[in-house]
Amino acid sequence: MKSRDGGSTIRKLAQLPVKKQLVFFSQLASLYKAGLSIGQGLGHLREQIDDRQLLEVIGVLEDYILRRNQPLTDALRSIAGKFPPLVLALVEQGEVSGKLDTTFARIVEILDKRRKRILEVYKALAYPLFLACVAALLIPIPKAFQSGSVKVYFQQLALPIGVVVGFWLLVKFIRSSIQTNASIRYRLHRTMLGLPKIGLLVRKLVLGRFASSLALMLNVGLSADRAVAIAARATENDYVVLAVGPSIDSIREGHTLAESLRLCPVFPPSFAGMLATGEATGEASAQLERLAAMYESEADTVIQMLVGALGPLVLALVSGLVALQVIQFYMQQFEGLEKLYRSL
Numbered sequence: 001m002k003s004r005d006g007g008s009t010i011r012k013l014a015q016l017p018v019k020k021q022l023v024f025f026s027q028l029a030s031l032y033k034a035g036l037s038i039g040q041g042l043g044h045l046r047e048q049i050d051d052r053q054l055l056e057v058i059g060v061l062e063d064y065i066l067r068r069n070q071p072l073t074d075a076l077r078s079i080a081g082k083f084p085p086l087v088l089a090l091v092e093q094g095e096v097s098g099k100l101d102t103t104f105a106r107i108v109e110i111l112d113k114r115r116k117r118i119l120e121v122y123k124a125l126a127y128p129l130f131l132a133c134v135a136a137l138l139i140p141i142p143k144a145f146q147s148g149s150v151k152v153y154f155q156q157l158a159l160p161i162g163v164v165v166g167f168w169l170l171v172k173f174i175r176s177s178i179q180t181n182a183s184i185r186y187r188l189h190r191t192m193l194g195l196p197k198i199g200l201l202v203r204k205l206v207l208g209r210f211a212s213s214l215a216l217m218l219n220v221g222l223s224a225d226r227a228v229a230i231a232a233r234a235t236e237n238d239y240v241v242l243a244v245g246p247s248i249d250s251i252r253e254g255h256t257l258a259e260s261l262r263l264c265p266v267f268p269p270s271f272a273g274m275l276a277t278g279e280a281t282g283e284a285s286a287q288l289e290r291l292a293a294m295y296e297s298e299a300d301t302v303i304q305m306l307v308g309a310l311g312p313l314v315l316a317l318v319s320g321l322v323a324l325q326v327i328q329f330y331m332q333q334f335e336g337l338e339k340l341y342r343s344l
Contacts, residue, residue, distance in 0.1 A: 016053060016082050018118060022111040024054055025087075029104035038100075039066045057082055071095050086110065086209065089234035093213060096230070097220030106216065117303060124307045128314035135318045136160040142329035182238065190239040193266070201302045206235045207271060208295035215288035225251040228260075240266050257284065 016024075027048065031041035039062065046058050057079060064075035073092045076083055087107055094103025140156030178185050192202045213234035217227035225248045232244045243264050250260035258276035261267045271291060278287025 016057070018111055018115045020051065020054055021083060021087070022108065022115055023049075023051075024057070025104060025107045025111060029101070029108055032104060033101055038072050042066075072100075085236045086234050089213065089230055089236075093217055093222075093230055093234070096226075097217065097222055099216075099220050102216070106212075120304070120307050121310070124311045125314065128311050128318065131315060132318045135322050139322065139325045142325060146329070146332065186238040186242070189237045193237070193239060201299060201306070202237075203266070204295045204299040204302065206237050206240055206266065207268075208292050208299055209235045210240070211271075211288045211295065212292035215285045215292060218285045218288070224257055228257070240264075 024045070027045055028038075028041050031044055032038065036044065042058050042062050042065065046055060046062070049055060049058070060079055061072070061075045064070040064078055065072060070078075073088065073095055076088055076091060087110075090103050090107050090110075091100075094100035097103075136157070139160070140153045143156055144150065144153035178188060193199050193206070195202075210231050213231035214227055217230060218224070222230075228244055228248055228251065232241045235241075243266050244261075246263045247260040250263055251257065256276070256279055258272045258279055261275065262269070262272045274287055274291055275284060278284040
């Protein structure tokens, strides 16, 4: 497609699958590490990759970088929704600090971890979802058998299919609303942080991403206020981006990082306390890296627990539906026998 100013643009499609993002950045990282510029690396990728979505992305990036002389960050932002905010924030970090090679390695690490988490969810849900499909096919059989009509079977089968399709459309609509409406996204992010169980996981992911990004920015000598602003964007949480505003102002007034982050309700006292210790000993970056490792480890533990609970939960739900249908079938049979007995 062509934009009004004559340059290339891209349709507003859904985010690239994590696997494709990983392929793109891992290959681009290898080419950049070998000494090629970003523009040259994109040219080589275009010759090596045959995926239509990635070729479309590469074409737009080449247009912005080679023809318009735009940085990679702006080029990625021109592609509506193709990459998550965390990736954009990390690329911005790399370009600001001049450490794109380190940034690419970090992006590949994060995307690979996300891919593994998605695979874990799929593995945990594969068998329960298979049983759910089998149950959806078996549940209408008793009523069809009772009525003696195949038509009744397909009429009953339409209900679970309609529920699944309706749920999928609802999820798609909600996701689209979140991506396009900043107000809804802000309220959702704030609500997610306050939820009892899920909120704990979200908070740990946010704190881990923030600490890791902030450590990277401080290591390359970026000013603390700008480092905090970029690290907040790397959390992919709109509430956090706005909540660190007073902390950034406090840093510019001359206060320490730990003192300033205490003003933000997102960070627990233990976070600021450990950071204060690092600042006092001159090892703020190292302390942030330890905090990031701790929160990411805790988040992985919570994710594994939730994924482990998903399978039995779906299995229990399917078993309950099947049992309900069986009980209903036999109740109807007993009622029929009772009516027959009374008529004799």
